[in-house]
Amino acid sequence: MKKTYQLDTLTCPSCTMKLEGMLKKTEGVKEYEVLFNSSKIKLEYDENVVDSETIKNNIAKLGFEVLKEK
Secondary structure: OEEEEEEOOOOOHHHHHHHHHHHHHOOOEEEEEEEOOOOEEEEEEOOOOOOHHHHHHHHHHOOOOEEEEO
16 A cells, blocks of 8 residues: 655654654555655555554654644
């Protein structure tokens, strides 16, 4: 499944690195791209292994709010 998450503002490149590190460790995430300038995450994941709510909760644990997903 492919999703795009619009986040609240990413304030620095280290925010991008924190998110990338979390996504890299998340089982079921196949591909991801964290877009610093637009504060978005584009990813592809296996919905049989991980669901959108888990991914959003992991994002929230790092201190970021998901404003919308599509």
